[in-house]
Amino acid sequence: MSTRRTLLVAGAATAAGVAVPAPARATAPDRELRRILKEIDPVRIEAIVRRLVSFGTRHTLSSQDDPVRGIGAARDWILAELQRHAAASGGRMTVELQSFIQPVSPRIPAPTRITNVIATLRGSVTPERIYVVTGHYDSRVTDVMDAVKDAPGADDDASGVAVIMELARVLATRAPESTLVFAAVAGEEQGLYGSDHMAQRYRDAGADIQAMFSNDIVGTGDAHDGTRDDPRTVRLFVEGVPTSETTAEANTRRSVGGENDGPSRQLGRFVKDVEPAGMDVRVVWRRDRYLRGSDHISFLLRGYPAARFTEPRENFDHEHQDVRVENGIQYGDLPEFCDFAYIARVARVNATALWSLAQAPGTPKGVVVDTTQLTNATTLRWQVGTEPDLAGYEVVWRETTAPDWQHSLPVGKVGTVTVDLSKDNVFFGVRAVDTTGHRSPVAAPRPAG
Numbered sequence: 001m002s003t004r005r006t007l008l009v010a011g012a013a014t015a016a017g018v019a020v021p022a023p024a025r026a027t028a029p030d031r032e033l034r035r036i037l038k039e040i041d042p043v044r045i046e047a048i049v050r051r052l053v054s055f056g057t058r059h060t061l062s063s064q065d066d067p068v069r070g071i072g073a074a075r076d077w078i079l080a081e082l083q084r085h086a087a088a089s090g091g092r093m094t095v096e097l098q099s100f101i102q103p104v105s106p107r108i109p110a111p112t113r114i115t116n117v118i119a120t121l122r123g124s125v126t127p128e129r130i131y132v133v134t135g136h137y138d139s140r141v142t143d144v145m146d147a148v149k150d151a152p153g154a155d156d157d158a159s160g161v162a163v164i165m166e167l168a169r170v171l172a173t174r175a176p177e178s179t180l181v182f183a184a185v186a187g188e189e190q191g192l193y194g195s196d197h198m199a200q201r202y203r204d205a206g207a208d209i210q211a212m213f214s215n216d217i218v219g220t221g222d223a224h225d226g227t228r229d230d231p232r233t234v235r236l237f238v239e240g241v242p243t244s245e246t247t248a249e250a251n252t253r254r255s256v257g258g259e260n261d262g263p264s265r266q267l268g269r270f271v272k273d274v275e276p277a278g279m280d281v282r283v284v285w286r287r288d289r290y291l292r293g294s295d296h297i298s299f300l301l302r303g304y305p306a307a308r309f310t311e312p313r314e315n316f317d318h319e320h321q322d323v324r325v326e327n328g329i330q331y332g333d334l335p336e337f338c339d340f341a342y343i344a345r346v347a348r349v350n351a352t353a354l355w356s357l358a359q360a361p362g363t364p365k366g367v368v369v370d371t372t373q374l375t376n377a378t379t380l381r382w383q384v385g386t387e388p389d390l391a392g393y394e395v396v397w398r399e400t401t402a403p404d405w406q407h408s409l410p411v412g413k414v415g416t417v418t419v420d421l422s423k424d425n426v427f428f429g430v431r432a433v434d435t436t437g438h439r440s441p442v443a444a445p446r447p448a449g
């Protein structure tokens with residue numbers, strides 16, 4: 001597109017009439033999404049969690065060929081279930097075991113096969129654009145090297161695996177425009193090894209992953225510690241300064257800011273914008289909690305936007321603990337501490353985010369702000385996308401001290417626009433809109449001079 005536009009905007013505070021306030025929701029839920037949310041079933045989620053617990057332990061170093069106990073039995077059961085869902089997909093969903101040998105590492109005493117179970121639902125319009133959701137099916141007890149004791153891992157992280165398996169079941173019969181990947185990864189407790197391998201395979205293939213979500217410890221809003229149940233909140237951890245930031249990017253950030261505008265922060269704003277009714281996504285501006293991590297870090301390391309869902313308040317007696325009673329206190333990650341209706345609500349948050357991402361145009365690429373000369377106007381440029389239902393773009397901006405976008409300005413299907421507002425005074429972004437009003441996540445511009 002060679003069309004150039006100059007839009008006169010009198011200033012953020014007096015922009016009414018030209019620019020409009022950024023909408024509270026980026027996208028209204030469509031009929032198909034409402035049906036998807038209805039089909040997510042807490043009874044099936046409970047059955048998945050209890051089945052995963054029934055393998056005794058799913059420790060990464062436990063048996064890989066015992067048909068009843070250990071991580072191998074869990075792997076084979078997850079595979080069979082996902083294959084059953086794929087059979088209902090009309091050929092759109094494929095399921096694979098992605099295996100590799102993890103060499104000796106701090107928590108891997110001998111070379112060990114680690115296997116991710118991955119279901120890929122190919123997009124019907126833009127299959128090259130990919131959104132990934134994971135839970136980890138390995139589990140642990142107090143001693144992270146103990147592969148023998150019962151390690152039920154109901155909350156950590158059968159809950160997250162139940163989310164991805166239920167999403168795979170419900171979405172297998174749909175035809176999202178972009179590709180969705182539902183993965184049960186392993187080796188998380190030993191060092192994020194399964195997701196690390198998976199993310200690197202994608203990186204090596206040049207895969208265009210535009211968002212990744214780890215669901216890890218999403219079992220309950222009730223911490224069972226005397227505090228109030230918080231059944232309608234899920235935390236979403238999103239980093240600020242990108243884990244993969246280059247030296248050049250760091251220099252720009254030190255000069256003109258942007259620590260709050262990385263791709264993961266934009267993803268966090270998007271998820272909050274589309275959160276389903278009855279659930280509050282509490283976005284936390286951190287990569288993860290103190291002393292903790294999860295599989296989203298493997299994707300952040302490769303430069304992919306990624307975030308982690310987790311319950312609002314944890315009970316550490318129920319995570320990474322030998323199952324035992326001590327001084328009348330029950331320790332251990334048992335299914336009795338899970339709330340299956342809560343896990344279903346978290347699955348609905350994921351479904352809404354994934355469906356909204358897959359149906360919207362991709363996040364704009366190559367977005368730059370022109371810095372070739374000193375001027376009080378702002379010229380933005382980007383690559384015009386090729387989606388057949390692409391309607392155009394919106395420029396968004398906010399005060400530098402504001403957390404979220406405050407104004408949006410439709411600019412049409414163009415690849416450049418000049419706005420009469422100083423790039424020195426506000427933060428800008430660009431997002432794409434399709435003909436039915438689905439909006440993409442925002443991309444913040446890099447300087448180009």
Ligand SMILES: [Zn+2]
Binds near residue numbers: 188216217
């Ligand atoms: Zn975990």
